[in-house]
Amino acid sequence: MAMVRRGNREERCSVTRERILDTAIGLFSTRGYSGATTREIAQQAGVAEVTLFRHFASKENLLEAVISHYSAIPGLKSFLPRALEMPYEQALIGMADLFLDTLFQLRDWIRIMHAEVQRSPDKLITIYHSFLDELFEIFASYFRELQKRGTLRDFDPDLGARVFHGMFYSFFNMEELLGRRDYRPTDRARAVREFVSLFIHGTLAMRDSR
């Protein structure tokens, strides 16, 4: 086995830990929690099974570590001030792109959440809900500000956020979570543009030439 041989002791330790976590999130996401075995996780991480249990007290413990380790929310929030300086369409495209990037980065984490939120301790649910709340609030606060400025009409910003989220989440869901990249390999940039356009102008004809 390829033991971690270099570096000082702390580093060696944390590198091993990270390798286990990296492998675990992948296997949990593809096989599910019950379907993934500690033997396979250890083997694929290139460590002995006993090492896995020296780092994590139990399999359940490992799952918790995986979930908290990869739940980091990215720079979507920091994009908001910049978005407010941009033209509406450009800002929405930027937000959509950043949102999709985020989803694709977190896809394994999201898969685990989806699969395990059922049989799960409240811990998972709480984490997932706060993740979603944060997400929605980013979108909603953007819409709220533009409504204050008079750029947007008077719709419910929270429901607007859900619509915006829904369009792109289900796109991601279809492209990534459903397992096959070769199913409807829709051009992402084109989809984003068309989605944003529909979100901005709606579907009705006869109001201007666009």
Next chain:
Amino acid sequence: MAMVRRGNREERCSVTRERILDTAIGLFSTRGYSGATTREIAQQAGVAEVTLFRHFASKENLLEAVISHYSAIPGLKSFLPRALEMPYEQALIGMADLFLDTLFQLRDWIRIMHAEVQRSPDKLITIYHSFLDELFEIFASYFRELQKRGTLRDFDPDLGARVFHGMFYSFFNMEELLGRRDYRPTDRARAVREFVSLFIHGTLAMRDSR
């Protein structure tokens, strides 16, 4: 154990089979395929475990039976001709309601698909993809017809279908799949109305008074 005692032989047999299937879809959807045990399925269905294996050659076989047994697509397609006679907004609300009803009916089936599409044989994926294709085609063909009539402007009807689907699918996803009914118990009728309104008119202000 409450054996099935009445009815002729065929009926008795198919009733038992159905009871096993009913229990299985519930347990597969909450615990996942690996997490659900044949013991518990049999017990909860009120039959001996050995009876389960007399009806289904293996656990995998039972999963396949569950999936094909509950995959029926409902009356959304038959709504289309009627929708074409309605005013646009009313038709969209009707389609959205029917779509949501369908999703809530199929929620266990959908959960299983989501969880097992990963480690799965191509069978599952194929079934799920054709389910989605059928769904999208219903929406897209409706938009295509209205574009032909000049009611709708010239957007890509397939992407429009995905947006329409996405709004409501992610609503369903949040209300039902994420495990907790008490999270954002959004009023469904209001959400449908607002979603449809956004889909029709977009978000921009300053074009008419609505």
Next chain:
DNA sequence: TGCCAATGCAAGTAAGCGCTTGCATCATAT
């Protein structure tokens, strides 16, 4: 009445699971 098919019950099998123990190795920190 007598056969038969659907089911139950009890016991068991082989394999795999999460997890533990005891001991050896070896690079680093002192």
Next chain:
DNA sequence: ATATGATGCAAGCGCTTACTTGCATTGGCA
């Protein structure tokens, strides 16, 4: 140079799993 701590290896423990076997019961059917 020695102690230490992270790791590997091999074996195994107790338990659960999917699945099987043999036999008894029961109700429908000829």
